[in-house]
Amino acid sequence: MKIGGLAGLGLAGGSVMNGFASESDQSNPMNSMYGHSTVQTFNMSGYAAPKIPIVRVGFIGLGNRGPSHLNAISKIEGTEIKALCDLRPASVEKAKKVIDGTSHNPTLYSGGPDEWKKLCDRKDIDLVYIATPWHLHVPMAIYAMNQGKHVTIEVPAAVSMQECWQLVETSERTRKHCMMLENCCYDFFELLTLNMSRQGYFGELLHTEGAYIHNLIDLNFKENGYQDMWRLRENATRKGSLYPTHGLGPVCQALNINRGDRMDYLVSVSTNDFQMGDRAKELAAKNDLYKEFANKDFNGNMNTTTIRTSKGKTIMIQHDVTSPRPYSRIHLLSGTKGTALKYPAPSISNSHEGWVNAAEFKALEEKYTPNIVKKVGELAKKVGGHGGMDFLMNWRLIDCLRNGLPLDQDVYDAASWSAVWPLSEWSVNNRSNSVDVPDFTRGSWQKNEPHDIDLKKGGDTKVKI
Numbered sequence: 001m002k003i004g005g006l007a008g009l010g011l012a013g014g015s016v017m018n019g020f021a022s023e024s025d026q027s028n029p030m031n032s033m034y035g036h037s038t039v040q041t042f043n044m045s046g047y048a049a050p051k052i053p054i055v056r057v058g059f060i061g062l063g064n065r066g067p068s069h070l071n072a073i074s075k076i077e078g079t080e081i082k083a084l085c086d087l088r089p090a091s092v093e094k095a096k097k098v099i100d101g102t103s104h105n106p107t108l109y110s111g112g113p114d115e116w117k118k119l120c121d122r123k124d125i126d127l128v129y130i131a132t133p134w135h136l137h138v139p140m141a142i143y144a145m146n147q148g149k150h151v152t153i154e155v156p157a158a159v160s161m162q163e164c165w166q167l168v169e170t171s172e173r174t175r176k177h178c179m180m181l182e183n184c185c186y187d188f189f190e191l192l193t194l195n196m197s198r199q200g201y202f203g204e205l206l207h208t209e210g211a212y213i214h215n216l217i218d219l220n221f222k223e224n225g226y227q228d229m230w231r232l233r234e235n236a237t238r239k240g241s242l243y244p245t246h247g248l249g250p251v252c253q254a255l256n257i258n259r260g261d262r263m264d265y266l267v268s269v270s271t272n273d274f275q276m277g278d279r280a281k282e283l284a285a286k287n288d289l290y291k292e293f294a295n296k297d298f299n300g301n302m303n304t305t306t307i308r309t310s311k312g313k314t315i316m317i318q319h320d321v322t323s324p325r326p327y328s329r330i331h332l333l334s335g336t337k338g339t340a341l342k343y344p345a346p347s348i349s350n351s352h353e354g355w356v357n358a359a360e361f362k363a364l365e366e367k368y369t370p371n372i373v374k375k376v377g378e379l380a381k382k383v384g385g386h387g388g389m390d391f392l393m394n395w396r397l398i399d400c401l402r403n404g405l406p407l408d409q410d411v412y413d414a415a416s417w418s419a420v421w422p423l424s425e426w427s428v429n430n431r432s433n434s435v436d437v438p439d440f441t442r443g444s445w446q447k448n449e450p451h452d453i454d455l456k457k458g459g460d461t462k463v464k465i
């Protein structure tokens with residue numbers, strides 16, 4: 001067992017008692033239930049918190065990503081932006097300008113690494129948005145939930161198995177929502193094909209694929225691309241599928257993962273790094289800033305992870321943030337009666353003969369577009385944010401909180417989708433051996449209901465544009 005693998009899995013020692021993973025499981029380093037209760041204390045799937053007519057929001061992390069959520073929330077009826085926080089004063093000031101001229105008048109927190117705690121300590125905040133570097137997500141989310149706040153966390157929610165469990169256990173104990181902001185679940189083709197899948201168009205889904213193929217090499221190496229180059233540091237010290245959830249979230253929803261099926265085990269394989277190490281050495285020769293990266297063992301350029309579900313379906317997820325390839329999340333749904341594939345162009349098929357033509361595609365769109373898109377899709381495109389999906393997600397989140405409805409993505413989704421990173425890391429470090437995906441729902445996946453994309457309830461939150 002390599003130390004890196006153990007560290008990623010976060011397999012800390014601890015006493016084993018009744019209701020916890022059994023003694024014999026301890027000897028198996030791949031059993032990531034170890035040390036955690038096999039009994040669910042409270043089911044957060046389908047959990048409806050009390051209605052919050054005016055959702056009072058605080059934002060932590062206002063770099064590249066945070067201000068886009070801030071802009072979206074400022075346009076949704078029934079929200080009050082109470083507080084903005086970032087380590088860097090200039091980022092808070094810049095973000096504040098996004099909402100200048102609106103009714104929102106937030107308090108600003110900045111200048112120290114723990115200022116965000118003051119925001120979480122406030123009594124007049126219901127929801128905390130976290131869009132900070134990955135290693136800060138869980139400490140901030142745990143603290144906020146313990147202060148009685150619902151939390152949303154950017155992707156991936158957690159960086160280790162231990163952190164995944166902490167999210168689950170804290171959300172269950174506090175009965176606070178913990179939603180990972182997986183915006184790709186709200187992209188238009190993903191929602192269309194989710195509805196088609198639910199209506200049986202593809203028959204029984206048996207295999208799905210997703211990916212994050214996005215060339216970020218320049219941004220990762222740019223001095224001011226990410227604050228303190230945190231994302232380069234992750235790529236320089238960790239392995240596997242570092243950012244799995246954009247491809248994984250939508251296909252998990254189509255497969256009813258955590259709501260009828262669950263991820264059982266995975267295997268993961270990576271190439272060597274053929275790009276980042278060379279770039280680091282080249283830059284370090286000219287600029288001392290890059291010296292700490294010059295001799296790092298960078299993550300392999302392409303990672304491929306294959307997951308098998310309890311019901312015998314498969315999911316293939318790829319991660320490549322360096323190759324000069326066109327952007328792709330793949331989004332393949334393959335069933336006994338049909339297929340959907342998003343990249344390079346959204347395509348649907350119901351036979352071996354080829355994809356449906358443009359007129360047939362349009363007819364399918366008209367028939368299967370879910371109500372959430374019919375209702376808010378055009379408004380979302382106007383507000384923008386990755387073509388509208390970010391706004392659809394934010395609107396739906398606020399509408400659920402205001403109407404006291406369960407959120408579309410719960411803490412089990414956050415934990416299990418994020419867990420693919422540390423689990424893939426373990427597999428990569430261990431000659432691609434298979435590793436169990438823990439059941440964060442502890443059995444409730446067999447009864448949990450799929451989330452509502454038809455706006456059966458709620459849907460009355462207005463938009464101010």
Ligand SMILES: NC(=O)c1ccc[n+]([C@@H]2O[C@H](COP(=O)([O-])OP(=O)(O)OC[C@H]3O[C@@H](n4cnc5c(N)ncnc54)[C@H](O)[C@@H]3O)[C@@H](O)[C@H]2O)c1
Nearest residue numbers: 061062063064065086087088113131132133154155226227
């Ligand atoms: N879903 C998406 O489409 C999408 C897109 C981009 C980024 N993201 C995610 O958003 C998150 C942020 O990414 P980014 O691109 O904005 O990075 P960034 O580096 O631009 O922003 C992070 C911000 O967090 C702040 N920060 C760091 N430590 C802090 C602390 N102790 N207290 C308060 N603020 C602190 C930094 O100053 C910075 O402004 C990441 O999780 C990333 O994966 C998601």
